[in-house]
Amino acid sequence: MKGKVIFIGAGPGDPKLLTIGGYQAIEKADIIIYAGSLVNPEVLNHRKKTAEVYNSATIDLNQIIEIIEKGIDNNKAIARVHTGDPSIYGAIGEQIRELEKRNIEYEIIPGVSSVFATAAALESELTLPEISQTVIITRPEGRTPKPEKESLASLATHQATMCIFLGVGMIEKVVEELKNGFDGKEGYNENTPIAVVKKASWKEQLIVKGTLSDIVNKVKKANITKTAMIVVGEVLDPGDFESSKLYDPNFKHEYR
Structure with a gap:
């Protein structure tokens, strides 16, 4: 060294x-x-x-x-x-x-990454078969500008799992962009599950769960203003879903 x-x-x-x-x-x-x-x-x-x-x-x-x-x-x-x-x-x-x-x-x-500590805290898999096979890691526009095609509203049209850094301090703006959609395409609907995890893996870790319709009030009530990850997507509350092919008894390959 x-x-x-x-x-x-x-x-x-x-x-x-x-x-x-x-x-x-x-x-x-x-x-x-x-x-x-x-x-x-x-x-x-x-x-x-x-x-x-x-x-x-x-x-x-x-x-x-x-x-x-x-x-x-x-x-x-x-x-x-x-x-x-x-x-x-x-x-x-x-x-x-x-x-x-x-x-x-x-x-x-x-x-x-705190992305994965957050997923662990939420006891969630970010990629579930037929629910979401894509994870978008991003942040809202603040002092650091973003290309328009990378706005939260634009990315929300994919309706994939999204993990948002540095956004809890502007949670109202974040939620509005996620719901608004972009260029005629729909964003997430207001019933989409969302979670905010403050200081994932720390002793003072705090988790707030809700939907896009109620998360703003819940976050404000919990007084979370920084050092938190926002995760949005159906993987947080998927209900029943298809199992992957990885351990299907009729599907064999070398990556088990």
Whole structure:
């Protein structure tokens, strides 16, 4: 690891969901830069006593790169710790771009995304036969703009399972877009099941379930305003459904 940056997906919150690779990289790191506003600090408990620790919630990109450059010049092992899996809204692309400009070696260790911790909390399979075989991972438009074809209203016309990051703070707008549809095509109907999971896998995890017709009031009553995942789709309350072919006694293949 010396003279190298390791991007680590720290998982959704529960320290037990940190991967072995992530655990070992943190254990060996001389410098740790972690997303303090989201990463559970307990995932750093096994770090070296001599490790330098920086909370990236209080510094900007230039300062992060400056810390990395200084560490690399001194042949230090650097752990850049992100929440969940860093490939989803992790802002690693812009960091990697700066590292490549400077010919700094890096590696990425994936993590358990909050998408999957949320599904586990809801005890749901996101892809059920003849219900939904597609999962859309997205976010509403906020300070970061989105192409019109990726608006929630447009994506809702597929009526697939949708997992929405960073949307609970504008839950009313999110629900309206999901119901409205786009370009003459229908969105989800108001009876579609929806769930909001705050801090999936954390000790303070909170789950609110409902439909598009009542979820706004339920979320407001629960006072959930941030750090929550929204999941919408029939997979949350499918009723009876066809079993997959995977374990059908008349269907054999090598992937069982």
